[in-house]
Amino acid sequence: MVPGTPLSVAPSAGPPVLVGDYGRLRELCPVLELRLLDAAEPAPSAVDGWYSGVQLATDERALAAALAGEEARIAAKHGRAPRPHVTASRLLHHYVWSACLLIAGPWHLARRVPLLDPADLWLHTPTGEFALRPRGHVTLPGDDELRAELRAAVVAHVEPVLAAFAGPTRRRDRALWGMVTDDLASAVWYLGRMLGARDTGPSGTGSNDTGPNETGANGNGPDGAESDGAGPDGAEEDAAVAAAEALLPGGTLPLPGAADFRRLRTPDGREHHTRTRLGCCLYYAVEPGAAACLTCPRTTDEERLRRF
Numbered sequence: 001m002v003p004g005t006p007l008s009v010a011p012s013a014g015p016p017v018l019v020g021d022y023g024r025l026r027e028l029c030p031v032l033e034l035r036l037l038d039a040a041e042p043a044p045s046a047v048d049g050w051y052s053g054v055q056l057a058t059d060e061r062a063l064a065a066a067l068a069g070e071e072a073r074i075a076a077k078h079g080r081a082p083r084p085h086v087t088a089s090r091l092l093h094h095y096v097w098s099a100c101l102l103i104a105g106p107w108h109l110a111r112r113v114p115l116l117d118p119a120d121l122w123l124h125t126p127t128g129e130f131a132l133r134p135r136g137h138v139t140l141p142g143d144d145e146l147r148a149e150l151r152a153a154v155v156a157h158v159e160p161v162l163a164a165f166a167g168p169t170r171r172r173d174r175a176l177w178g179m180v181t182d183d184l185a186s187a188v189w190y191l192g193r194m195l196g197a198r199d200t201g202p203s204g205t206g207s208n209d210t211g212p213n214e215t216g217a218n219g220n221g222p223d224g225a226e227s228d229g230a231g232p233d234g235a236e237e238d239a240a241v242a243a244a245e246a247l248l249p250g251g252t253l254p255l256p257g258a259a260d261f262r263r264l265r266t267p268d269g270r271e272h273h274t275r276t277r278l279g280c281c282l283y284y285a286v287e288p289g290a291a292a293c294l295t296c297p298r299t300t301d302e303e304r305l306r307r308f
Contacts, residue, residue, distance in 0.1 A: 018114055018134035021106040028194045032101060037133040049125045053118025056095070057160035066091060067168065069125035078287040086285045088168035093281050095123060096158055096180055098130055101187040103153050108191055108243055112137040113149045116157050147247050154184055155254060171279075177254045178278035185244045185259040185275065186295075192240020241273050264301055266308050274304055 019036060026034055037043070044050030046062065049069070055062040067084075070091040075081040082090070099121065106112040114137045122131040138153075140146045162176045169176070241261045250258035257278045263271040277295045284292045292298040294307060 017110075017112065018106060018137055021110055021112060021114075022102070022132065022134060024109060025101070025105040025191075028198060029101065029105075029191065030194075031190075032098065033127075033129040034102075035129065035131040037131055039133070041133070043133075044122045044124070044131050049127075050122045050131060051125060052120070052122050053095075053099075053157065053161055056123065057118060057164045063164055063168070066123060066125045069128070070094070072126075073128060074286050082286050085168065085170045086282050088165055089171070089282045090286065092161070092165045092169055092176075093179060093183065094128060095161060097183040097187055099157055100154055100180070100184040101191065102130075102132060103157065104150060104184060104188050104247075105191055106137065107146070107150050108188055108240065111146060112139055113146060113153050115153060118157055118160060121157075143246070150247060151184075151252055151255060154180065173254070174256055175279050178256055179281070181248060181255045181257050181259075182277045182279065182281075182295075184255070185248055185261075188240050188244040188247065189237070189261075189273070192237045192243070193234075195240070196234035196236035237273060264305055264308065266305055270308075272304075272308050274301075 019038075022034065022036055026032055035044075043052075046055070049065070051059070051062040051066060056066055067087055071081050071084075071087045074087065074090065081087070099116065102121070103114055103116050106114055115135060116132075117135070120133040120135060123129075124131070138146075138149050140149060158180055162173075162180070166172070166176060171179075241259075244259040245261060248255065248257075248259040250260075259275060261273050261275045264274055265271050275295055276297055277293070278297075280296055280298065281293060284290045284296070284298070294304055
């Protein structure tokens with residue numbers, strides 16, 4: 001828990017409410033391919049290609065298998081394997097974005113912060129799908145305190161995984177934590193748009209940051225590379241953007257930078273949320289001629305407006 005949290009506030013003892021939260025999250029988020037495990041169910045097996053976050057962080061063979069699976073998926077979709085550091089960056093982006101959604105989703109939906117241990121989240125290396133065993137969660141009355149718990153939960157989960165990926169991705173600490181900041185902001189934003197789409201249909205959301213990993217199991221664009229703005233921002237998206245900005249105001253190390261959203265107005269007068277990632281996710285490098293993401297530092301506001 002975050003230092004300074006009153007001792008009378010304790011994690012919940014069991015997962016039933018989180019099972020409901022994750023069921024709702026799966027319904028809302030089509031890119032999230034997730035299998036939920038109950039407390040008595042055996043852990044997924046490495047024999048079948050499943051590796052936990054702990055295994056990815058500590059077992060070189062597990063990490064090699066995961067990288068090989070990501071390379072194979074990219075090659076199958078795009079006709080060629082990318083350079084090794086691109087494969088590693090794409091896989092890390094997929095894992096971190098998904099973990100951020102699994103931690104921040106219940107917070108945004110129900111003010112619950114899951115205590116997601118890397119030992120309880122498994123990646124299926126052939127497909128990129130996930131399995132999760134929900135356990136306890138934290139609830140606190142104060143918004144600022146709960147946001148601090150959320151940031152701490154994300155940091156605790158991804159820190160050992162980042163260390164394992166530093167070499168393969170050729171990224172230093174600030175770039176790795178910048179990816180986490182970007183993916184946490186992106187996950188909350190994505191959930192807000194999916195909530196809006198539930199209420200108004202797909203055309204009711206400004207879809208300029210569509211999901212984690214175009215090359216993974218879900219096949220949906222990374223940060224808007226394939227879905228370039230279908231309509232004006234809605235109330236749910238506005239609420240998610242505000243939540244992400246309060247969660248990531250800047251100065252919350254090791255998470256550098258801030259969510260830092262802004263609005264762009266198209267000639268028809270409609271406004272669209274956007275932000276610029278702290279670092280490039282390398283989506284453009286998986287296929288020659290691919291467009292950079294709408295939130296990429298390489299993409300100008302003029303290009304964003306053209307795609308909207």
